Amino acid sequence: MQRIFSGVQPTGNLHLGNYLGAIRNWVRLQNDYECIFCMVDLHAITVWQEPDQLRSNTREVAAAMIASGVDPENNIIFNQSQVPQHAELAWIFNCVARLGWLDRMTQFKEKAGKDKERASVGLYAYPNLMAADILVYKATHVPVGEDQKQHLELCRDIAQKFNHDYEEDFFPIVEPLIFGEATRVMSLRDGTSKMSKSDASDASRINMTDDVDTITKKIRRARTDAEPLPMEVAGLKGRAEAANLVGIYAALNDSSSAQVLAEFGGQGFGVFKPALADLAVDKLATIQDEMRRLMADPAHVDGIIRSGAEKARAIAEPILREVHNKIGILQP
Numbered sequence: 001m002q003r004i005f006s007g008v009q010p011t012g013n014l015h016l017g018n019y020l021g022a023i024r025n026w027v028r029l030q031n032d033y034e035c036i037f038c039m040v041d042l043h044a045i046t047v048w049q050e051p052d053q054l055r056s057n058t059r060e061v062a063a064a065m066i067a068s069g070v071d072p073e074n075n076i077i078f079n080q081s082q083v084p085q086h087a088e089l090a091w092i093f094n095c096v097a098r099l100g101w102l103d104r105m106t107q108f109k110e111k112a113g114k115d116k117e118r119a120s121v122g123l124y125a126y127p128n129l130m131a132a133d134i135l136v137y138k139a140t141h142v143p144v145g146e147d148q149k150q151h152l153e154l155c156r157d158i159a160q161k162f163n164h165d166y167e168e169d170f171f172p173i174v175e176p177l178i179f180g181e182a183t184r185v186m187s188l189r190d191g192t193s194k195m196s197k198s199d200a201s202d203a204s205r206i207n208m209t210d211d212v213d214t215i216t217k218k219i220r221r222a223r224t225d226a227e228p229l230p231m232e233v234a235g236l237k238g239r240a241e242a243a244n245l246v247g248i249y250a251a252l253n254d255s256s257s258a259q260v261l262a263e264f265g266g267q268g269f270g271v272f273k274p275a276l277a278d279l280a281v282d283k284l285a286t287i288q289d290e291m292r293r294l295m296a297d298p299a300h301v302d303g304i305i306r307s308g309a310e311k312a313r314a315i316a317e318p319i320l321r322e323v324h325n326k327i328g329i330l331q332p
């Protein structure tokens, strides 16, 4: 069975974009792959995190995965820091990757902003740690959104250089798994920017913890244009907000934008928005209830995470030992 690794940053405010773009897909993968899902706390602290928040956000991500249907018995759910092999391999990759490779990373440029002198060194080396996350398990497939493709390319470059320097075919050359519709859920206030936990406007996103009223209100107030929905997908061109809402409906309903338009084409948002709100509430309610139940018992969640980490360490330890051997590091 092929092995999947995926990571999500425990930085709070899990929203519909995280659910439809990542977590929901993971639920589907668990039957076909050996899955390792990780809350990447070491990536999170490349920018400032409040300690208490980081702890509870880490639990919240685990709770969201379990509540969404990822089975922690048959999969591995854990936080990165409990498996020290990630950080150890990342250091080795710091010595494999070239400065020129990292200089090209667009996410660093975006996150560092104008004043990159003040960005943490960790933020710069972030992609090397991500490569270590994946390769410390010799994972072959990584489900990611479009925005992480460049980092996966770097992971392939690192694997290739390591293989070339020490031994052909030691690390696998990973393949991205990119999903179909609505993997990119956009802001409810601006159909051209991604739904994001860091957007100043809470109305721009549907949080996994929003209640029924809030979800309904946010969808009702979502930005749209004045036209009715088109009959065909081509008619969504240039209508980013309409396309986003149709895409969300399709994703929640396990259908396609074409199917949604077959039902709602020609109708106005006065009809479509309430239907979307009902669907969203219906699909999210059970997950939210289960998340609340789990979050009320943090010790239970911590136990699940600990046992996930144990399983992860059992895979990572021998692989890192092999790496040490290859590069000539003396071992106990």
Ligand code: TRP
Pocket: 005, 006, 007, 008, 009, 040, 043, 129, 130, 133, 134, 142, 143, 144, 148, 151
């Ligand atoms: N960088 C990813 C993101 O922000 C999170 C991540 C860290 C990741 N390590 C990973 C994703 C390994 C896939 C595989 O979305």
